[in-house]
Amino acid sequence: METIAIGIDIGGMLDAVLGLTACLVDAAGGADSVAGIGVGTPGFVDEKGIVTGRAVNLPGWEGTRLGESIARRFGRCATVTNDANAMTLAEARFGAGRGVRNLVCYTLGTGIGGGIVAKGKLYTGSNGMAGEFGHVSIDPEGVKCACGQMGCVERYASARGIVRSARELCAAENVEETPFVRMVRSSGEAATSRQVYDFVNAGDPVARRVNDVVCDRLARAVGITINMLAPDLVVLGGGVMMAGPVIVDSVRNHLPRYTLPELLAGCSVVAAQLGEEAGVIGAGALVFEEVLRFDA
Amino acid sequence: METIAIGIDIGGMLDAVLGLTACLVDAAGGADSVAGIGVGTPGFVDEKGIVTGRAVNLPGWEGTRLGESIARRFGRCATVTNDANAMTLAEARFGAGRGVRNLVCYTLGTGIGGGIVAKGKLYTGSNGMAGEFGHVSIDPEGVKCACGQMGCVERYASARGIVRSARELCAAENVEETPFVRMVRSSGEAATSRQVYDFVNAGDPVARRVNDVVCDRLARAVGITINMLAPDLVVLGGGVMMAGPVIVDSVRNHLPRYTLPELLAGCSVVAAQLGEEAGVIGAGALVFEEVLRFDA
Numbered sequence: 001m002e003t004i005a006i007g008i009d010i011g012g013m014l015d016a017v018l019g020l021t022a023c024l025v026d027a028a029g030g031a032d033s034v035a036g037i038g039v040g041t042p043g044f045v046d047e048k049g050i051v052t053g054r055a056v057n058l059p060g061w062e063g064t065r066l067g068e069s070i071a072r073r074f075g076r077c078a079t080v081t082n083d084a085n086a087m088t089l090a091e092a093r094f095g096a097g098r099g100v101r102n103l104v105c106y107t108l109g110t111g112i113g114g115g116i117v118a119k120g121k122l123y124t125g126s127n128g129m130a131g132e133f134g135h136v137s138i139d140p141e142g143v144k145c146a147c148g149q150m151g152c153v154e155r156y157a158s159a160r161g162i163v164r165s166a167r168e169l170c171a172a173e174n175v176e177e178t179p180f181v182r183m184v185r186s187s188g189e190a191a192t193s194r195q196v197y198d199f200v201n202a203g204d205p206v207a208r209r210v211n212d213v214v215c216d217r218l219a220r221a222v223g224i225t226i227n228m229l230a231p232d233l234v235v236l237g238g239g240v241m242m243a244g245p246v247i248v249d250s251v252r253n254h255l256p257r258y259t260l261p262e263l264l265a266g267c268s269v270v271a272a273q274l275g276e277e278a279g280v281i282g283a284g285a286l287v288f289e290e291v292l293r294f295d296a
Numbered sequence: 297m298e299t300i301a302i303g304i305d306i307g308g309m310l311d312a313v314l315g316l317t318a319c320l321v322d323a324a325g326g327a328d329s330v331a332g333i334g335v336g337t338p339g340f341v342d343e344k345g346i347v348t349g350r351a352v353n354l355p356g357w358e359g360t361r362l363g364e365s366i367a368r369r370f371g372r373c374a375t376v377t378n379d380a381n382a383m384t385l386a387e388a389r390f391g392a393g394r395g396v397r398n399l400v401c402y403t404l405g406t407g408i409g410g411g412i413v414a415k416g417k418l419y420t421g422s423n424g425m426a427g428e429f430g431h432v433s434i435d436p437e438g439v440k441c442a443c444g445q446m447g448c449v450e451r452y453a454s455a456r457g458i459v460r461s462a463r464e465l466c467a468a469e470n471v472e473e474t475p476f477v478r479m480v481r482s483s484g485e486a487a488t489s490r491q492v493y494d495f496v497n498a499g500d501p502v503a504r505r506v507n508d509v510v511c512d513r514l515a516r517a518v519g520i521t522i523n524m525l526a527p528d529l530v531v532l533g534g535g536v537m538m539a540g541p542v543i544v545d546s547v548r549n550h551l552p553r554y555t556l557p558e559l560l561a562g563c564s565v566v567a568a569q570l571g572e573e574a575g576v577i578g579a580g581a582l583v584f585e586e587v588l589r590f591d592a
Contacts, residue, residue: 227428230428
């Protein structure tokens with residue numbers, strides 16, 4: 001969805017979404033061949049299918065009557081949910097969580113989002129806002145978050161949080177000057193989490209320490225999720241997971257300190273399987289779920 | 297359940313439970329008049345109706361085949377869950393949460409337990425272990441918990457945690473010597489959370505500071521629960537809540553620092569309504585729910 005948004009004002013963005021949907025409906029053989037239209041969007045979606053706050057990268061998108069607009073335009077039912085919920089549903093139905101009854105999914109991207117499947121069904125909470133794992137505080141004395149809270153895990157383990165953690169560690173006076181440290185110091189704000197993980201995977205000792213700090217903090221939030229929800233599975237997905245198995249491995253290593261042993265024994269932590277397609281697959285799968293639905 | 301356990305060995309305890317159940321079945325007019333038998337028990341209950349760990353006050357209770365034993369003995373279906381889940385169900389069906397679709401319940405007693413109702417149904421997670429809110433860590437550098445984690449909210453806001461917080465504050469050299477401080481210093485380990493709250497309600501300034509610290513820490517855990525689950529309602533129950541409205545009021549005051557504003561706006565925090573009967577009412581209600589069920 002964010003790709004579509006580039007350079008489009010928000011009034012035009014709904015039109016763009018409707019236009020793209022029209023192309024897809026045509027490609028499927030027309031509206032009569034379509035069971036329904038599922039949509040994942042940044043932000044929350046209330047019970048009227050209206051986007052509410054938190055679509056931070058799409059200012060103005062808030063208030064869009066997404067469900068109703070699509071249902072009316074195409075004469076087909078429309079289902080709408082948060083994009084992280086859509087990813088979670090995709091992993092639950094077709095990805096890492098196939099056949100699993102209770103699972104949670106962390107989406108590690110620019111920020112951190114998440115979703116919950118409880119008793120085999122997507123659980124979205126009041127006004128579609130459940131699964132805000134990025135804003136689980138893992139340190140009440142920690143870094144201030146834009147949301148107003150302190151120590152949100154998003155500040156440490158999202159793509160931006162990883163870069164911040166790297167810069168912090170590399171700014172320390174007593175750190176050895178590895179190639180990674182030189183890269184981070186010279187790149188400044190332009191460094192990316194992908195660069196950090198290239199060095200982690202190449203074995204740079206300081207980069208590995210950054211990964212350790214990041215995954216320790218991520219494990220605190222994951223541990224709290226496990227203690228609260230006793231899921232069978234935690235799926236870690238999102239762009240940051242392109243780094244490969246090192247993140248899942250490190251989170252697993254740290255988890256025993258942050259979880260009740262009985263709960264950890266019943267819960268696996270794995271990487272997502274569907275990559276960047278997960279959101280689209282999940283949005284499509286929504287149509288066949290018991291969720292918020294807008295009839296044409 | 298704990299009352300029954302006093303002075304009874306665990307082999308005898310299952311017999312005692314079966315004996316008491318027989319009395320209740322008789323009082324109801326015999327097994328033919330009984331739809332089923334619902335049981336709430338300390339500890340977790342796995343999918344086979346067997347009690348697994350965490351029944352810390354009932355050593356040896358682990359491994360009891362509770363569901364099967366009751367179903368066989370009375371020729372009626374039996375449903376079994378954790379006692380905090382039973383309380384949560386009671387509040388959801390007949391108490392503070394009537395008509396609410398998504399809610400969580402914190403039970404503040406000797407320890408802290410909890411339960412989750414999602415989409416109107418009790419959610420118990422893998423092996424009945426969801427809702428372990430007492431073991432949400434609110435400070436990774438905090439007090440070590442018996443469970444192995446650091447900074448579990450139970451260490452600060454359970455009955456024992458409150459007394460510990462009071463003793464800590466009253467041990468400080470620069471604290472003014474109020475009647476409360478003298479009581480805590482002279483009582484030592486014998487002080488109770490009820491005594492602490494008698495002084496809080498009487499307006500003792502140091503006791504009020506203890507309440508503030510306790511509720512600040514409780515609010516951190518409640519805030520994390522709200523951010524994860526976006527419930528419509530948080531119910532605070534358990535023996536500690538006999539203290540009256542001061543706890544709910546203080547938690548509400550602290551919550552804005554620990555919750556996303558959009559989520560807090562959709563969520564009320566209230567006191568439980570059913571008191572000590574909640575567990576029994578919830579256990580009875582279990583029979584009519586879609587939960588783990590053992591047929592006779």
